[in-house]
Amino acid sequence: MQLPRQMSEWAAGFDLHAAVEAPVVLSPGERALIPTGFAMAMPKELEAQIRPRSGLAYKHGITCLNSPGTIDADYRGEVKVLLINLGQEPFTIERGERIAQMVFQRVPQVVLEEVSELTDTLRGEGGFGHTGK
Numbered sequence: 682m683q684l685p686r687q688m689s690e691w692a693a694g695f696d697l698h699a700a701v702e703a704p705v706v707l708s709p710g711e712r713a714l715i716p717t718g719f720a721m722a723m724p725k726e727l728e729a730q731i732r733p734r735s736g737l738a739y740k741h742g743i744t745c746l747n748s749p750g751t752i753d754a755d756y757r758g759e760v761k762v763l764l765i766n767l768g769q770e771p772f773t774i775e776r777g778e779r780i781a782q783m784v785f786q787r788v789p790q791v792v793l794e795e796v797s798e799l800t801d802t803l804r805g806e807g808g809f810g811h812t813g814k
């Protein structure tokens with residue numbers, strides 16, 4: 682099985698290939714966990730995000746249900762892609778097809794601290810569109 686790879690010099694994403702034994706047909710509305718045939722050990726400062734490919738989304742309505750998927754640095758299992766068909770037609774995933782892409786990110790090492798009061802800001806508790814349309 683082809684390992685993840687960048688399809689252009691400065692591509693942010695490494696394309697992931699479907700390691701399915703036989704073609705998988707996704708009916709409209711159906712989801713499936715697709716194997717990619719590889720596992721990895723990242724430095725602990727990194728995560729990997731599994732993101733949809735825009736071409737599959739635009740042409741066929743195929744996207745990642747849990748987008749962006751999170752691969753933890755301590756995960757040692759096979760990387761899998763949770764695809765869903767939001768299109769109108771059945772979609773067939775062929776072995777070796779590029780189904781999603783993986784982007785690496787640095788993860789700040791954060792220690793949460795519990796406090797009884799928060800600092801003031803102009804926004805305060807306003808959110809969810811409180812600044813208007």
Ligand SMILES: O=c1ccn([C@H]2C[C@H](O)[C@@H](COP(=O)(O)OP(=O)(O)OP(=O)(O)O)O2)c(=O)[nH]1
Nearest residue numbers: 731747750751752753754756759760761762763
């Ligand atoms: O698209 C994805 C998302 C996750 N994973 C793997 C790697 C990740 O480190 C692990 C757990 O993912 P996540 O934390 O999103 O799922 P969870 O439901 O919280 O499971 P867990 O309790 O195992 O953390 O599953 C994938 O292979 N593909």
Ligand SMILES: [Mg+2]
Nearest residue numbers: 751752753756
């Ligand atoms: Mg988790």
